[in-house]
Amino acid sequence: MFAALQKYLSEILVAIAALGIALGFASGWLGPEWPQRIWTVATLPVLAALLFQIWGSLRRGDVGLDVVAALSMASALLIGETLAANVVALMYAGGQLLEGFASGRAKREMTALIGRVSHSAMRYDGEGLEETPIADLVPGDRLMIRHGEVLPVDGKVTQGVAVLDQSALTGEPLPVERRIDEEALSGSANAGPAFDMVATRPAAESTYAAIVRLVQGAQESKAPMTRLADRYAVVFLVVTVALAVAAWYFSGDVTRAVAVLVVATPCPLIIAVPVAIISGMSRSARSGALIKGGDVLEALAQVKVAVLDKTGTLTHGYPEIDEVRSGPGRTGDELLRLAASLDQASAHVMAAALVHAAKTRELTLTLPTAVVEDAGAGLEGIVDGHKVVVGGSGYVRSRSASGDPAQFRDGLRPGQAVVAVAIDGAVAGIIVMADPIRDDADKLLTNLRGAGIDKIVLASGDRQDVVDEFRTQLHLEEAHGDLTPDQKVAVVTGERSAGPVLMVGDGVNDAPALAAADVGVAMGARGTAASSEAAGVVLLVDRLSPLIDALRIAHRSLGIARQSVFVGLGLSFAGMIAAALGYLPPVQGALLQEAIDVVVILNALRALR
Missing domain, CATH: 2.70.150.10 (Calcium-transporting ATPase, cytoplasmic transduction domain A)
Structure with missing residues (x-):
């Protein structure tokens, strides 16, 4: 029973406050004291719930703007402005209900994942x-x-x-x-x-x-801008109380002080900022980029330098066949079929790529026999009655009576790898493998620059000549090759002179650099646990396009949060000054407060679009 009351507390308090206002006006024929009594009774449950909430916050060491709402209700009741107190109670309870709706709407995509x-x-x-x-x-x-x-x-x-x-x-x-x-x-x-x-x-x-x-971690996080709002909340509370006291002191009218308290609204700070930040995180999750927290979203909006790993980031991360070069008397498909049949017995990444390519071409593979593997070098065995050797050029040459894989290597480009094949003691050809640049890599880099990135740097463990080839093709500002994990960290920290740094990677060796960057981005939720744990952003698909969306969403969400704060507080202060000067009575001040709350919350929800 108590749990059900807790769950629907906001709805219950809204209903009590709304019913109180209606019954108060309806009871006027019974006598002038009846509306006052009803409005007082309808206000007290909301005030009691608010005081209980404030007490809980104080025990945690938090001083929030809910104190303003409690002061406005209590002071209005004390001076006999019971209608104003009831309106504030309705507006406060309604604001709590609206905040819950807005937060739930903002978290919808993220909560749907958990559900x-x-x-x-x-x-x-x-x-x-x-x-x-x-x-x-x-x-x-x-x-x-x-x-x-x-x-x-x-x-x-x-x-x-x-x-x-x-x-x-x-x-x-x-x-x-x-x-x-x-x-x-x-x-x-x-x-x-x-x-x-x-x-x-x-x-x-x-x-x-x-x-x-x-x-779950992202939903529990708190953005720096939200923490900044908490600090501003104390300043706002002090200014509000000081202005109310000043209005009372200089005018001698306590009603003006109550009006100032009534019109003061905390929503631009304590509601609009987190709603905008959560909305941005939720919208990004829908696009395929999971941002771990509000602090990461804020940092993402400030990034100026992107450091990208090559393998699995600008490339697919696994080898593909560029071409098959076979000697006289053998077709490329037959060479690939025999090599892939033998490679079914190996767990090497190149072997898996050959088997996958052969199946994609719908070649019929047979089970090899008498297989002997030299781990990391190659393997040999019998396929359809033929002795087949597959592996590196040196390994295959040493096990062949004639031929040399070098005769097939003319015109190879940096970054291409060779799988040599010998059949029945003679070198029969090579299979040229490469991890090609993604088809959309050039466009994605252009979009990165359009999303606020001023400088793009390639940092890879691959050979420098391979990395230089990528730099030329993709028009990158800098490219570093032959890097160890420690050297990748040095590249990231060295780029900070140009602004906050974003690092994109997908392997265990990238984890230290991801942790060192202002924002680490792990490619694919299926990537290594180390990289996903170290990163602040995890791309749920194996491509960079969600990162572009996340950068744009981060800029927009932060802009909307700031806009909500400045516009909301500006309107609040204008209303408080009008109330202090006697131009805004308590009841109208309460209505203005709720109008401002609704405007800033709806504005914050624009981050979902």
Whole structure:
């Protein structure tokens, strides 16, 4: 019962105050004292709730502007301005209700993420299915995901085609397809027929669980501008009380003092700023960039220098086939088919890329036998009766009776890697691999500059010649290669002379630089835990475009917050001066106060658009 009262307290207090005003006017025929009594009774519950709230704040060491509202109600009751007190009570309770609505509206996208957490899953148990709490799921469990269900853990599709709605995670409106052996992210919704998947991570370590933890942390954070507003609140309280006392002292009319207290409004400071900041964070989450806190959003709006890692940031982060160069008598597809068939036995990143490329080209792979792998160098085995060797040029050459991979290397560019292939003792060709620049990289860098970034620097662990090639292609101001994690930190700190620095990366080696930057941005929620923990912004999709949106949203949200404060306080001070001079009676002052509150809160909600 008490919990229900707490939940609906604002609604109950609004109803009491509104009913009091109506009954007060309606009871006038009973005698002049009846409206006064009713308005007093209707004010007291709101005043009591407010005093209880103030006491709780004082015990935490906070002095807020709620004190102004309590003073205005109490003083109005003391001097017999009971209607004004009841109006203030209604306006205060209504403001609390409006604040709750505005904050809830602002947090909608972020709260929607948390609300999608699954509690159970259908797990195969022998030949049947059983509903299992997600806390009991372990890697290797085989699950059935029915139509409309939210994926409880990260996994890989094992049967059927998964049609996934990832809009809550990434902001992408169209469903995506995931086929057998492809990754399916927790938090996605099954928009197609049922499919089977095998869990690859426990629920607590899943992509979605990480996002939920980040969202919860973001909702509990407090922006510097909000903390600044708290400090200004004390100044505003002192100025308000001083002006009320001065109005009473110089005019001899205590009603003027009450009018000053009544018209003073805290909303531009204690409501408008957090609503605008939360609105910006929520809007950014909808665009695919999760901002961890209000302080990060403010810092994002002040960034002037962007330091970007190359791999996984300006490139996709995994190798792709540029071309296949085969010798006489062999086609490129046959060379790739034999190499990929053998590479099915290897866990190397290049091997996985070859297998993926062969499947994409719909080549038929066969299982290799007699496989021997020299980790990091290459492997050999039997495929369809042929002895196949795949690996680095030196490794393949040492295991071949004739030929040299060097004969196929003419015209290679910096950044390209070579996988050599020998068949039946002779070098048969090479497969040229590269991690290409993203198709939209140039446009995205242009948009970064348009979003307030003055300087873009590339910082990579790759060879300097590869990094220089990227600098030329993308027209970057600076490019640093062969960097260790410590040297990346040095680049970030060295750029601070040009302004606050943003660092974008996706790997464990980027985590120190992300932590050292004014704003660290981790590429993709599936990135390493270290980079996501160190970063202040986590991009929920594997591309930079949400960062552009986040920068623009940060600038706009901060501008709206400042606008709400300056306009709101300006109107409040104008009303307080008018009240002090006797031009604004208490009742009209209370109505003006609420009008100002509504205006600044609605203005703050513009950050959602």
